[in-house]
Amino acid sequence: MNQLTVLYDSGCPLCRRFREWLGDQPLLVPVDFVVAGGETARRRFPGLDHARTLEEITVIGDSGEVWTHEQAWVMCLWVSVRHRALAERLASPAWLPLARAAAHTAAGIRSRTRTSIGADYIDACAGTCPPIAQG
Numbered sequence: 001m002n003q004l005t006v007l008y009d010s011g012c013p014l015c016r017r018f019r020e021w022l023g024d025q026p027l028l029v030p031v032d033f034v035v036a037g038g039e040t041a042r043r044r045f046p047g048l049d050h051a052r053t054l055e056e057i058t059v060i061g062d063s064g065e066v067w068t069h070e071q072a073w074v075m076c077l078w079v080s081v082r083h084r085a086l087a088e089r090l091a092s093p094a095w096l097p098l099a100r101a102a103a104h105t106a107a108g109i110r111s112r113t114r115t116s117i118g119a120d121y122i123d124a125c126a127g128t129c130p131p132i133a134q135g
Helices: 013-024 039-044 069-078 084-090 096-113 119-125
Strands: 004-008 031-035 058-061 066-068
Touching: 004 013, 004 069, 013 031, 031 039, 058 069, 066 069, 069 084
Parallel strands: 004 031
Antiparallel strands: 004 058, 058 066
């Protein structure tokens, strides 16, 4: 694998923070962050259900593999130098329920904290927009 694409929900404070955290990690594989549901995501991945990518984390490999739910979270950890061993443990049948519970919890937080920030606004900024006041 040469690159991983993470579709993140720009209207979710948890998702934006996770994007920042993962982007600050030393990575074994480069990660491209793309706003879920945005114009770039729709153009690059026309076969995806883009409404669904706003409900669950979606990670795409450079060969077209798509991971969602707990597998997506595991893949995000897998690309990190510091967290690859944890990812490999979480991917095992014995530990996958823990990853599933974490993904379910994150999805619950996401649904409760999501705002209606336009994906196209943040997508067009490519991460350079001023912060949007939350209120």
